[in-house]
Amino acid sequence: MARTKTPKPKPATCPVCKGAGEVSRTVRVGRKRRTVGEQTGLCLNCLGSGNAPAPAN
Numbered sequence: 001m002a003r004t005k006t007p008k009p010k011p012a013t014c015p016v017c018k019g020a021g022e023v024s025r026t027v028r029v030g031r032k033r034r035t036v037g038e039q040t041g042l043c044l045n046c047l048g049s050g051n052a053p054a055p056a057n
Contacts, residue, residue: 014046014053021048 013019024038042048 012052014043014050016045017043017050019050021046021050 017023022040023043027037
């Protein structure tokens with residue numbers, strides 16, 4: 001009888017983007033730098049993968 005395989009553990013989610021891969025940034029315009037809205041961009045912590053980066057040694 002074949003052995004059942006244990007499932008691989010899921011990687012931890014990125015704490016910055018919470019696994020989405022995108023983060024919202026405030027858009028400011030003009031001399032007074034007033035806020036006009038938000039736009040989404042690539043998460044620079046996980047580079048858009050949504051997985052937590054490996055700890056640096």
